[in-house]
Amino acid sequence: DIQMTQSPSSLSASVGDRVTIPCRASQNISNYLNWYQQKPGKAPKLLIYAASSLQSGVPSRFSGSGSGTDFTLTISSLQPEDFATYYCQQSYNTPRYSFGQGTKLAIK
Amino acid sequence: EVQLVESGGGLLQPGRSLRLSCAASGFTFSDYAMHWVRQAPGKGLEWVSGISWNSNSVGYADSVKGHFTISRDNAKNSLYLQVNSLRTEDTALYYCTKGTMVRGGDFDHWGQGTLVTVSS
Numbered sequence: 290d291i292q293m294t295q296s297p298s299s300l301s302a303s304v305g306d307r308v309t310i311p312c313r314a315s316q317n318i319s320n321y322l323n324w325y326q327q328k329p330g331k332a333p334k335l336l337i338y339a340a341s342s343l344q345s346g347v348p349s350r351f352s353g354s355g356s357g358t359d360f361t362l363t364i365s366s367l368q369p370e371d372f373a374t375y376y377c378q379q380s381y382n383t384p385r386y387s388f389g390q391g392t393k394l395a396i397k
Numbered sequence: 398e399v400q401l402v403e404s405g406g407g408l409l410q411p412g413r414s415l416r417l418s419c420a421a422s423g424f425t426f427s428d429y430a431m432h433w434v435r436q437a438p439g440k441g442l443e444w445v446s447g448i449s450w451n452s453n454s455v456g457y458a459d460s461v462k463g464h465f466t467i468s469r470d471n472a473k474n475s476l477y478l479q480v481n482s483l484r485t486e487d488t489a490l491y492y493c494t495k496g497t498m499v500r501g502g503d504f505d506h507w508g509q510g511t512l513v514t515v516s517s
Contacts, residue, residue: 323503332492332507376442380502384456386444
């Protein structure tokens, strides 16, 4: 099975900061990588699919990059509503998918 | 508007069984792969099981294989998860999710979840 690793598990930043959140796959997954945002008490929301494509309705300050095994979610200028937990997920190994452990983004 | 509404959760004792349901609306249910994802209290997301649009392909996480059975009824726009021999580690919020047309493993819509608590 493909293991997804997100490190660090938490990070802190300030409003207006540029933030990058890494994710690593245990094997080559091409661009079969998605990013989700989850706020407390809410269902996850798809932000980025196919490593770098912005889901409809998601603000353009969010972007994704990477291919193969190493991926990054970038928030160009943090807004107060962006403090949440972010998960990466591989959709390469059909139909056995997996998530990273999540990175919690907190206010500094 | 896409809506996914889960039901069937509750407080159950270890060893019991239950069936979770997900009622879908706002899209052509029979065209899309569907999945269950769970989240234990205070923990991360775990993909549990998925089923193709025509039920020909199903998959399970190793942690639930032989223990959970996924199914769907396209005529009723419904997804199901049969859980047998409940274990305490099955305690979680269970989300129903929809795959996209291009990649069935991209989850573009989620329900609000149904809580399963397993305790004696």
